[in-house]
Amino acid sequence: xxxxxxxxxxxxxxxxxxxxxxxxxxxxxxxxxxxxxxxxxxxxxxxxxxxxxxxxxxxxxxxxxxxxxxxxxxxxxxxxxxxxxxxxxxxxxxxxxxxxxxxxxxxxxxxxxxxxxxxxxxxxxxxxxxxxxxxxxxxxxxxx
Numbered sequence: 385x386x387x388x389x390x391x392x393x394x395x396x397x398x399x400x401x402x403x404x405x406x407x408x409x410x411x412x413x414x415x416x417x418x419x420x421x422x423x424x425x426x427x428x429x430x431x432x433x434x435x436x437x438x439x440x441x442x443x444x445x446x447x448x449x450x451x452x453x454x455x456x457x458x459x460x461x462x463x464x465x466x467x468x469x470x471x472x473x474x475x476x477x478x479x480x481x482x483x484x485x486x487x488x489x490x491x492x493x494x495x496x497x498x499x500x501x502x503x504x505x506x507x508x509x510x511x512x513x514x515x516x517x518x519x520x521x522x523x524x525x526x527x528x
Contacts, residue, residue, distance in 0.1 A: 385459050386423030388438065388452060393421040395445045410440050417441070431460065
């Protein structure tokens with residue numbers, strides 16, 4: 385990753401373009417450009433953002449974006465291939481145990497318990513509306 389950043393920095397300095405100009409022209413935060421040139425991939429949200437910035441920046445500098453992206457892919461493969469399968473499985477199991485179940489209003493009635501609760505709530509609302517209607521009718525007869 386450092387080699388990619390150095391290549392960008394050398395080319396930018398060779399053609400005398402400032403970081404501010406690059407950031408303005410590409411509409412990318414200056415800090416991201418600086419991190420890219422320093423070889424710091426951790427400053428990016430994800431690999432897709434990193435690839436997008438590399439693609440834009442390489443085209444902007446007149447570099448071969450395909451070669452640079454291929455170099456990045458090699459770097460990423462080298463970095464991720466060092467992660468053992470056991471570590472990946474462990475991380476996946478942690479993720480699964482920490483996941484919260486999301487309840488959707490569209491699937492709410494699949495669970496019988498929720499169905500019973502909903503039925504009770506709907507019944508109570510109907511009873512309250514009937515009592516309110518009865519009170520209004522009774523009031524009209526007593527007053528009028």
